[in-house]
Amino acid sequence: MTCQNCKREATVHVTEEINGKRREMHLCARCAREAGYDSVDDPPMFGLEGILQSFILAHVGEMVGELSRRFCPLCGLKFMDFRGQGRLGCPNDYAMFDHGLAPIVRRVQGASRHVGKIPARRGAAAAGLNRLKLRAQLRDAIEREDFEEAARLRDRLRPAEDDR
């Protein structure tokens, strides 16, 4: 079976039920990661961490169950990493884990919306997010030892930096 997004071999098969409707997805590892589904190849967790995680899953319910499978394709952080360390991995995590973070933010801050200073240059954060994605691809390329791709990505990152 091929991936429904690209033509690679599909290795991740997901069945989801959203609002009573069943949905099947067949994705390759890369597309699955980008869609926020953890690799099924990850070894199961044992020991205290696993026990803690199942405890959180059992007591915080389905939403966290889904969250626990999520991870940020841009920095690799899993929501469970955050539960353990209390630190996020990149600016994209706030959007990625919004469901899980929003109640935590509300509890520690007593508020959920920013009031106050905003950066003068609009769109800087969006441009930054694009480069964050390129950097994630660059890390992947280096890991795969695909140095041609890495060089190409570095070139794409460079002009953006010189523009500033």
Place this chain on the structure above:
Amino acid sequence: MNIDDLTRTSGEWLRGTGPESDIVMCSRIRLARNLADFPFTNRAGRREKNEIEAAVAASIEQGKIELFVQDVNNLSNLDRQFLFERQLISRELRDAEGPRGVAFSPTEDVSVMINEEDHLRIQVMHSGLSLGSVWDRINYIDDRLEERLDYAFSPRLGYLTACPTNVGTGIRVGVLVHLPALVQTKQIEKVFRALQKINLAVRGLYGEGTQASGDFYQISNQQTLGKSEQDLIRNLSEVVPQIIQYERGARQALVGEQRRQYLHDQVSRAYGVLKTAHTISSEETMLLLSSVRMGINLGLIDDLEIPIVNELFIHTQPAHLQKIQGRILETDERNVARASYLRNRLSNGRHDPKNDG
């Protein structure tokens, strides 16, 4: 400018001027900022951290912001400890690994830490209760940096930070207050509890988790989301005068009719020990300097000025003594060097500090 030059000077925030500076040593604001196009420091690789450090340094240089950029990664442990004692870097930046740095102004009122928990931790400190001027300065530095750096920002959540406890404004507004009389009259715990109830944090002189030393406490906001910078500054600005009033009340009780001679005795003995000891620990120095500082403010000592005492709190710290002496000293040697330094600075017909040691 380099680190060794700093041993001959001291930060402007120690000069003991500004409103309420007998009790409020300094006002401080810090802003947490991150670049939108990099993972947060804890997930950034070595190469990325180098790029972050370079980008911040370039923005300072191109923006002609008058800050001296110092790499921290390649410094000796002694120099890192020195910058920490100086309040120019945090414990976290001192102890971290990998590419990181700090940029600071010649008067040391501004410091920008690079690759701390967040990519940038901008800090401004001014003497006395002066949060308004501190905000103006830090807001300006932040604007100038932002001209060339793409900050991670979301319209809903504000400035995005590695820890959600800082998200939003990314601001921490604080004052460093000297509360010896509240400590001595055992009312300090009551004050802490009251502050915690209104969501303010209390820490010691050297930040989180340290034992308060020299009766100095940092009081700061905890909430960063849902309130504007001005509101958070106003909140603290309204609370601090009450603490000042409690401390003044406690001091008056200590110099009241019956007890004045006991306090005068305590202060004079503290001063005497500092002027004559031949070996003295850091803790004892802090304790005695605290008494002397209060004694000057109550008119019980009239031949010593507050800025010198403020400076001694910092200059008698371990790394400072070693930098001044120009060599590594063991604890025993430091205690001797500290006593000698104190005798020098406090002796009548005081030496010009520039010629000391």
